[in-house]
Amino acid sequence: MSNPAAQAEPWTHHEAVVNEVRLHWVQAGEGPLMVLLHGFPEFWYGWRKQIPALAAAGYRVVAPDLRGYNQSDKPAGIRPYRVQSRVDDVAALIRHLGAERAHVVAHDWGGIVAWWLAMVHPERIDRLAILNAPHPRAFSREIRRNPRQMMASWYAGFFQLPALPEAALRARDYRMLRGIFRAESVRPGAFSGEDIRRYRNAAAQPGALTAMLNYYRAAVRYPPPPTRTIPxxxxxxxxxxxxxxxxxxxEGLEPWVPNLRIERIPEASHWVASEYPDRVNALLTGFFGPAGG
Incomplete structure (x- = not known):
């Protein structure tokens, strides 16, 4: 029997094995391929306010659950979550979808994947849009010289511990995880109770929480390849x-990303796509232009 709620969704669900992992994604629209990459602790649903708008602009929009998240495979161990594996997943997904290259939009850890995808597989990207994800060279620079960034990154050190971070995030029905979306800096109303319930349920799937945290652990244990200029x-x-x-x-990104435009939104937090979707959607459609144009 068909699910009426699923029929009402403005996207369809798909899955396939690419790069030796089964990835789940949602898809909407027709036209040039555009891939949306989420961050921690979201999943494809983090783009719920962008998918319809970008599809309406004439793009075939695909938003996967990255490996370890939601309905995608969750390989055991830390090594499968090194940056090269995640980059290869996205490159393989683009090829699986029948395209040589794609526009890529990415946030947080998805943004880290996208920065490296542009460096390691530049032939797979047409245009690139990043939301609140630092360029690797900029992050390395600031974590060394900027005490504010060192303090702001405390949680990444905590996540290196075995088991304890999982227990803390899981405690009291995932209270800490749910609180990430209701921090003081977050615009009221950006996340509904249903949104937070979905994020909680995705993180509660067997193996998901450890897989999500292994992104941070792998970043320390398996350094990425040298950076390259992103053209x-x-x-x-x-x-x-x-x-x-x-x-x-x-600041100071031009030597590494010479063809760069920066749009800072003063009133937005880390969750800019959920807080100010109309503004973000207008920036994205303006940047990528009319499909086929």
């Missing part, structure tokens, strides 16, 4: 009230 037209959208990532991360 693609790139848009960086930055919520200035981000409590985990300082504004200095948006």
């Amino acid at each position: 693609h037209p790139t848009l960086l959208i930055w919520g200035v009230r981000d409590q985990a990532l300082t504004l200095e991360l948006t």
